[in-house]
Amino acid sequence: xxxxxxxxxxxxxxxxxxxxxxxxxxxxxxxxxxxxxxxxxxxxxxxxxxxxxxxxxxxxxxxxxxxxxxxxxxxxxxxxxxxxxxxxxxxxxxxxxxxxxxxxxxxxxxxxxxxxxxxxxxxxxxxxxxxxxxxxxxxxxxxxxxxxxxxxxxxxxxxxxxxxxxxxxxxxxxxxxxxxxxxxxxxxxxxxxxxxxxxxxxxxxxxxxxxxxxxxxxxxxxxxxxxxxxxxxxxxxxxxxxxxxxxxxxxxxxxxxxxxxxxxxxxxxxxxxxxxxxxxxxxxxxxxxxxxxxxxxxxxxxxxxxxxxxxxxxxxxxxxxxxxxxxxxxxxxxxxxxxxxxxxxxxxxxxxxxxxxxxxxxxxxxxxxxxxxxxxxxxxxxxxxxxxxxxxxxxxxxxxxxxxxxxxxxxx
Numbered sequence: 001x002x003x004x005x006x007x008x009x010x011x012x013x014x015x016x017x018x019x020x021x022x023x024x025x026x027x028x029x030x031x032x033x034x035x036x037x038x039x040x041x042x043x044x045x046x047x048x049x050x051x052x053x054x055x056x057x058x059x060x061x062x063x064x065x066x067x068x069x070x071x072x073x074x075x076x077x078x079x080x081x082x083x084x085x086x087x088x089x090x091x092x093x094x095x096x097x098x099x100x101x102x103x104x105x106x107x108x109x110x111x112x113x114x115x116x117x118x119x120x121x122x123x124x125x126x127x128x129x130x131x132x133x134x135x136x137x138x139x140x141x142x143x144x145x146x147x148x149x150x151x152x153x154x155x156x157x158x159x160x161x162x163x164x165x166x167x168x169x170x171x172x173x174x175x176x177x178x179x180x181x182x183x184x185x186x187x188x189x190x191x192x193x194x195x196x197x198x199x200x201x202x203x204x205x206x207x208x209x210x211x212x213x214x215x216x217x218x219x220x221x222x223x224x225x226x227x228x229x230x231x232x233x234x235x236x237x238x239x240x241x242x243x244x245x246x247x248x249x250x251x252x253x254x255x256x257x258x259x260x261x262x263x264x265x266x267x268x269x270x271x272x273x274x275x276x277x278x279x280x281x282x283x284x285x286x287x288x289x290x291x292x293x294x295x296x297x298x299x300x301x302x303x304x305x306x307x308x309x310x311x312x313x314x315x316x317x318x319x320x321x322x323x324x325x326x327x328x329x330x331x332x333x334x335x336x337x338x339x340x341x342x343x344x345x346x347x348x349x350x351x352x353x354x355x356x357x358x359x360x361x362x363x364x365x366x367x368x369x370x371x372x373x374x375x376x377x378x379x380x381x382x383x384x385x386x387x388x389x390x391x392x393x394x395x396x397x398x399x400x401x402x403x404x405x406x407x408x409x410x411x412x
Contacts, residue, residue, distance in 0.1 A: 001026050002400050005141050005154040007132045009036035010170070011382060012368025013160030014115060015077075015389030016396075020158070021122035023397045028152060029124060030143055031170075032131035037112045038169040039162065043382070044108025050086060051079040051379040053095045062380045064248075066373035069349045070384060073356075073391035079379070082386055089114040100379050132161070134178050139363075156363045156396045156404070160389060163343035163369035164189040171369065173337075183360040185351040191340035192374040193381075194247050195239025196260075196331040204304045209235040211301040217268035218242050221261035221328070224249050228268055233301060238262070238329065244341065244377055251334045263326040266302050275321035288313060296324070305329075342381050344374040355395025356388060363404060367392040 002025045006013045009031030017027045029036070043049070052059060056078060063070050083093045083101060091103045091111045103111055119126065129145050136142045141152045164173030173189055180186055212232050219226040229242035243250075246262075253260040267275060278295040292298040292306075305327055306313045314320050337343060347366050351359060356371075358364045367388040375381055 002155040003028070003153060004156050004158065004396060005030060005152050006158045006160060007141075008160035008162060008170075008368070009033070009126065009128070010160060010162055010368065010385065011037065011040055012162075012370075012385040012389035012392075013158065014119065015386045016158045016160060016365075016367055016393040017119060017124050018115075018122065019390045019393035020396060021119070021124050023393070025397070025400075027122075027124045028154075029119075029126045030130045030132055030141075030152070031126065031128045033170045034128055036116065036126060036128065037108065039166055039171060040112060040382075041108045042166070042169055044111075047102045047106045048108045048111070049100045049102060049377070049379045049382070050093065051082050051101045051383040053079065053099045053101055059380070059383075062375050062378070063373060063384065064375070066349070066371075066375075070373055070388065072354070073387040074384065076394070077387040077390045079383060082383060085386075086111060089118065098378075132175070156365065156400065158365045158367060158389075158392050158396060159370060160366075160368045160392075161370055163346060164337050165191070165340045165343050167338050173343075175370070179347070179358075184358055185348045185360075187345040187348050187372045189337055189343045189345035190251060191334045191337050192247060192251075192344045193244040193341035193377050194251070194339065195234060195237055195243060195335040196247075196250060196254075197237040197333045197335065198329055198331050200233075200235075200237070201308060204233070204308060205235050208233045208301045208304055212240070213264070213266075213301060213305070215268070216242065217265040218246060219263045219265070219326075220246060220249055220253070221263055222253070226265075231264075233305075237331065237335070239335070241377065247334065248344070248374060250331060254331060254333060258332075260331045262329045262331060264305065264329055266298060266305070266324050266327060267296060270296075272318075272321045272325050275324055276317040279317040279320055284315075288315065298324075341377060342369065342374060344372065346370045346372045348372050353395075355398060356392040357395055357399060363399070365392040365395050 004020050004025045004027050006017045006029045009029050017029050020027045086093050093101050093103050130143045133142045133144050136151045141154050161175045162171030212230055214230050217226050217228045227242045227245045231238050231240040231242050250260045282291045282295050289303050292303050347370050356365050368385040
């Protein structure tokens with residue numbers, strides 16, 4: 001029986017372990033944190049958005065430039081199959097009003113417990129508080145635990161170590177040095193699904209940091225889609241779902257031009273003419289705050305945003321309506337990698353073959369956020385982690401069946 005070592009106990013690693021065990025392998029999962037699935041548990045605090053219910057063709061477009069090499073894995077383990085898998089663990093799912101798919105329990109812990117029980121039934125060994133430190137020769141994986149260093153013999157390895165966001169949950173990107181040293185082609189990490197920095201006034205920062213801007217629409221100046229939803233004013237800028245949906249475009253524009261501007265529509269359901277008509281009805285002696293509150297029910301944070309420009313907001317109704325439909329906010333930088341929900345960058349597509357095996361290290365397979373892809377929030381991130389984990393596992397099984405037990409002769 002082949003023994004496979006899976007490095008990483010997140011969704012990609014556990015999906016790989018499950019598929020490998022089902023394929024007849026002995027499997028050991030190595031996880032450096034005290035428990036498995038810590039980032040998954042964090043995601044579960046918001047309901048654990050597993051996948052999305054939109055058409056598969058639409059779903060696949062969410063992976064952008066990475067679609068061609070991720071598509072076979074996503075077709076082999078589709079959103080419907082992920083929902084069936086969760087139901088098989090006693091965690092049926094439902095589709096929310098936005099089309100997002102959640103377990104009925106609306107949290108990760110019941111699913112993770114049931115998954116852990118299934119893996120145990122399959123004979124999968126999980127070693128927590130064990131950190132991978134490299135190889136001790138071909139077919140020998142070196143790990144360190146509180147009890148000291150040990151070496152695990154392996155007929156193949158699946159790496160599922162995550163990206164470089166939320167390091168405290170286990171994804172710190174420290175593996176890049178080991179793989180780069182072995183000749184693996186890596187793309188630099190960049191924040192994805194992230195907030196952005198801007199130079200707020202001291203007044204806005206002190207009064208409104210942490211305050212949501214609800215029911216708005218965001219449009220990047222210079223071209224890009226308009227996204228409706230919610231953003232949150234932070235001490236240093238903007239974050240939230242509507243911002244995350246534009247983050248790749250905004251990040252790349254800042255990299256190319258030094259900054260990016262968002263136009264914030266504070267009342268997207270009303271035309272400029274309708275706004276001007278309502279504003280004109282309010283008596284001229286009213287303050288700006290009272291005018292906006294009485295005419296449009298704008299909250300104080302929205303009024304503060306209108307005051308952020310170098311000039312005072314115009315008081316004539318047509319000009320004020322025009323500003324309300326397009327409040328400019330200049331973004332100067334994305335938030336740090338560690339604050340991002342996910343990352344772009346990692347192992348490049350041309351560094352792996354169709355089985356997700358590293359070309360530089362035969363017998364070593366890669367899955368999940370270690371790979372260089374990005375997708376928006378909405379279930380696309382977890383779906384690709386599950387799908388690439390299973391695809392890497394099937395790649396291992398195919399490789400072994402083809403006689404691939406040469407035990408990665410190019411390993412360091």
